[in-house]
Amino acid sequence: MEEALTKILVDLPNHWAIGRESMWARHLGAHLYELRNVPVHAYGLNFLDVVEALPSAMAGKPVVCRVVERGGHRTLRVMFNDACAVEKRVPMLASLRTWGASVEGATKTLFAIDVEPAGDYDAICARLWDWEREGLLEFETCEERAPGSFDDAPEDPADEPRMAAQVQ
Numbered sequence: 542m543e544e545a546l547t548k549i550l551v552d553l554p555n556h557w558a559i560g561r562e563s564m565w566a567r568h569l570g571a572h573l574y575e576l577r578n579v580p581v582h583a584y585g586l587n588f589l590d591v592v593e594a595l596p597s598a599m600a601g602k603p604v605v606c607r608v609v610e611r612g613g614h615r616t617l618r619v620m621f622n623d624a625c626a627v628e629k630r631v632p633m634l635a636s637l638r639t640w641g642a643s644v645e646g647a648t649k650t651l652f653a654i655d656v657e658p659a660g661d662y663d664a665i666c667a668r669l670w671d672w673e674r675e676g677l678l679e680f681e682t683c684e685e686r687a688p689g690s691f692d693d694a695p696e697d698p699a700d701e702p703r704m705a706a707q708v709q
Contacts, residue, residue, distance in 0.1 A: 547567075549574050549603045574592055583691040593605070621652075642654050
């Protein structure tokens with residue numbers, strides 16, 4: 542039997558490439574949803590986290606407002622450089638499965654890595670760091686960056702009140 546999933550949204554007003562990310566989620570009742578894919582752009586959200594998402598007439602879909610329960614997974618983000626041939630990228634990332642990682646590709650250069658609760662997060666980061674030093678990619682951890690937001694911190698401190706108003 543196929544699991545019924547729905548799309549929910551995360552606002553990202555400070556993101557360099559997009560203003561909003563959509564994710565697949567399983568509706569748990571009321572306004573609770575369990576994330577069923579790895580966030581590619583958002584910070585502070587991970588696979589299997591349970592979130593509260595409220596209906597939004599403007600967005601047309603529920604918008605995440607807070608994490609209710611952590612699922613135990615962690616997220617990393619990878620952006621490949623031109624120095625790494627396209628045909629090498631997927632096999633490189635597939636090698637991280639040894640330490641409990643799975644990968645979701647957004648583009649040919651951008652990938653989100655899910656580290657399962659029993660996975661070796663430090664070993665995965667060490668391998669990514671090696672590849673970064675070799676000039677093949679850049680990676681980042683995806684913990685919360687701006688309190689009360691799933692976005693990066695604003696570049697201009699004058700933007701902070703705008704961000705805080707959107708989170709409330």
